[in-house]
Amino acid sequence: MASSFITANESAAVLAVAIKSKKKDRKSLGIAAAIYGINLRFRKVFISGLAGSAVGGLITGLMHGSMYGFTGSLIGSSSFFNPAHPTDLNSFYAFLFSSLAAIIVSFIVAWGWGYNDQMEMGKKVTKKQTSK
Structure with a gap:
């Protein structure tokens, strides 16, 4: 479940x-x-994005959300419908609530702590050239 939060x-x-x-x-x-x-x-x-993922995973766990298939990010909402009991929407509601909370937390943490214009960008990683 936490991996489905990471992209968003x-x-x-x-x-x-x-x-x-x-x-x-x-x-x-x-x-x-x-x-x-x-x-x-x-x-x-x-790290701000990971903090949001942690919050989303925590909320999903507390709400006893289950994933019945695997599709990542927000497009994966269909994975939270229980195929055996289509009217049981607990996991789907857990997905909606935890996704919203995770996105908001990621944005707020990045805004408040994760970035300012004085920060230096990390160096670009370049692929080592192999000699022939």
Whole structure:
């Protein structure tokens, strides 16, 4: 379940950077290249997304939500319908509530703690060249 939150939460953390940043290059990079352009180069932004995932997972567990299939992110809502008991919507409601909470937490943590314009971007990782 927690893995289904990661994409949406990392995107929410990047959205906070895109809205908050006054630097044009970071603003456009945040919108275009979420995980590789921002989250992996600003450690605190990445951790902000993970914090939202943890909150989402906690809420899902507390609500006894179950996943009956596997489809990631918000598009995976159909995985939370119980095929044996279609009228049992407990897992689906757990998914909705925990997803919303996780996205909000990711955004708020990234906004308040995870990013400011004075932060230096981590170095780009380059692939080692092999000699022939």
